[in-house]
Amino acid sequence: MMRLPPFTYLSPASVADAARQMAEHGPAAMLVAGGTDLYPNMKRRQFEPSVLIGLRAVKGLAGVGGSARAGMTIGSATTLTAVSRHPDIARHYPALATAAGLVSTPQLRNMGTLGGNVCVDTRCNYYNQSYQWRKAVNFCMKKDGDICLVAPGSSRCWAVSSSDTAPALWSLGATVRLVGPAGEREIPVAGLYRDDGIQYLTKQPGEIVTEIVLPPAEDVRSVYLKLRRRGSFDFPVLGVAATVQMDGEIVRAARIVLGAVASLPREAVEAARLMVGERLSPDLIDRAAEAAYRPAKPLDNTDLTHPYRKKMTRVFVTRALRRLAGLPEAPEA
Ligand SMILES: Cc1cc2nc3c(=O)[nH]c(=O)nc-3n(C[C@H](O)[C@H](O)[C@H](O)COP(=O)(O)OP(=O)(O)OC[C@H]3O[C@@H](n4cnc5c(N)ncnc54)[C@H](O)[C@@H]3O)c2cc1C
Numbered sequence: 001m002m003r004l005p006p007f008t009y010l011s012p013a014s015v016a017d018a019a020r021q022m023a024e025h026g027p028a029a030m031l032v033a034g035g036t037d038l039y040p041n042m043k044r045r046q047f048e049p050s051v052l053i054g055l056r057a058v059k060g061l062a063g064v065g066g067s068a069r070a071g072m073t074i075g076s077a078t079t080l081t082a083v084s085r086h087p088d089i090a091r092h093y094p095a096l097a098t099a100a101g102l103v104s105t106p107q108l109r110n111m112g113t114l115g116g117n118v119c120v121d122t123r124c125n126y127y128n129q130s131y132q133w134r135k136a137v138n139f140c141m142k143k144d145g146d147i148c149l150v151a152p153g154s155s156r157c158w159a160v161s162s163s164d165t166a167p168a169l170w171s172l173g174a175t176v177r178l179v180g181p182a183g184e185r186e187i188p189v190a191g192l193y194r195d196d197g198i199q200y201l202t203k204q205p206g207e208i209v210t211e212i213v214l215p216p217a218e219d220v221r222s223v224y225l226k227l228r229r230r231g232s233f234d235f236p237v238l239g240v241a242a243t244v245q246m247d248g249e250i251v252r253a254a255r256i257v258l259g260a261v262a263s264l265p266r267e268a269v270e271a272a273r274l275m276v277g278e279r280l281s282p283d284l285i286d287r288a289a290e291a292a293y294r295p296a297k298p299l300d301n302t303d304l305t306h307p308y309r310k311k312m313t314r315v316f317v318t319r320a321l322r323r324l325a326g327l328p329e330a331p332e333a
C-alpha cells in the first residue's frame with residue numbers, strides 16, 4: 001500500500017490568509033482543494049510538499065452565481081458534481097456541465113473541485129507511476145531525473161494536459177480570477193496554460209484560483225466530447241470542446257479546443273476561422289474537422305496509440321460540430 005508522507009496541514013479561513021500562508025512557506029507549500037489528484041501524487045512522491053494549505057474552510061470559495069444573460073461566476077472550490085448538475089450551467093453552458101460530469105467517478109466528482117480540475121497536473125505513462133516504478137527506469141525530468149523517456153533527445157517534457165474542463169472553459173471564452181501576494185488579477189483561461197509538461201501553468205505557484213467567470217451565453221451553443229478507454233471512468237485521451245455563437249443560421253463566432261493532445265489545451269484556430277460567417281452545413285463541418293485535426297500532435301505517452309488518437313480528432317470534431325448543427329452524429333452512408 002502506498003502511504004502519504006508526513007506533512008503539516010493548514011486550514012485558512014479566508015483567501016487573504018491562504019495567500020499569506022503560501023507566500024510564507026514558499027516552495028515547501030502546495031494548495032489542496034478536493035485532494036483527488038494531489039494526494040495520489042503525494043503517495044507516489046511526484047509531489048513532496050511539507051506544508052499543505054487546504055481550501056475547504058475558506059469562506060466564499062464555493063458556489064455559483066449570475067445568469068446566462070449577464071454571465072456566471074463559479075467559485076473555484078465548487079465541486080464538479082455541483083457544476084455538472086447546476087441547471088443554468090447544464091442549460092446554457094452544456095460543454096462545461098458535460099466535461100465536469102465526465103471527470104473520473106461520482107465519488108471523485110463529489111470531492112474534486114473546478115479549481116483543482118483547471119490546475120490539475122499533466123500526465124504521462126512514465127510519470128504517473130509509483131516511486132519504485134519510476135526509480136526502476138531511472139526517473140525522468142518531470143520528477144527526480146534528467147531526461148525525457150518519451151523523447152530522449154528533447155530538452156522539454158511532453159506530459160499531456162488531461163483536464164476535462166480546461167478545453168471546455170477555453171472554448172466558452174471563460175476567465176479565471178487569481179489572488180496572490182501581488183494582489184488580484186483576471187486572465188482568460190486561454191492564458192492560464194503553457195506548452196510545457198512541467199511548467200504547464202502561467203500563474204505563480206502562490207496564486208490561488210478563486211473564481212471562474214463565464215461570459216454571457218445568449219445565442220451560444222456548446223458541446224464537449226471525450227475519448228477514453230473505459231466509459232465508466234478514465235482520464236481523457238482526447239477531449240473536443242466546441243462553442244459557436246449564432247446569428248440565426250450563421251456562425252458569428254466559433255472556438256474549438258482540443259484536450260489531451262499536447263501539454264496544454266490546443267485551440268484549432270484555423271478550423272474556427274473557416275466557420276465564421278457560414279452556415280453549419282455538412283460540407284463546412286467536414287472542412288473544419290480536417291483543419292482541426294492538423295494541430296493535434298499526440299505523443300506515445302498516454303493510453304491508446306497516438307496515431308489512433310490523432311485520427312479520432314477528426315472523427316470527434318465532426319461529431320461535435322454535427323451535434324451543434326442539430327445533425328445526426330454520423331453522415332448517412
Ligand atoms: C482515478 C482518477 C481518475 C481521474 N479522472 C479524471 C478525469 O477523467 N478527468 C480529469 O480532468 N481529472 C481526473 N482526475 C483528476 C482529479 O480527480 C480531477 O482533476 C479533480 O478535478 C481535481 O480537483 P481537486 O479539487 O481534487 O484538486 P486537488 O487534487 O486538490 O489539486 C489538484 C492541483 O490543483 C491545485 N489547486 C487546487 N485548487 C486550486 C486553486 N483553487 N487554486 C490554485 N491551485 C489549486 C493543487 O495545488 C494541485 O496542484 C482523476 C483522478 C483520479 C485519482
Ligand code: SF4
Pocket residue numbers: 123124125126127140141142147148149150151156157158159197301
Ligand atoms: S514526457 Fe518525458 S519528461 Fe515528461 S513526464 Fe513523460 S517521460 Fe517524463
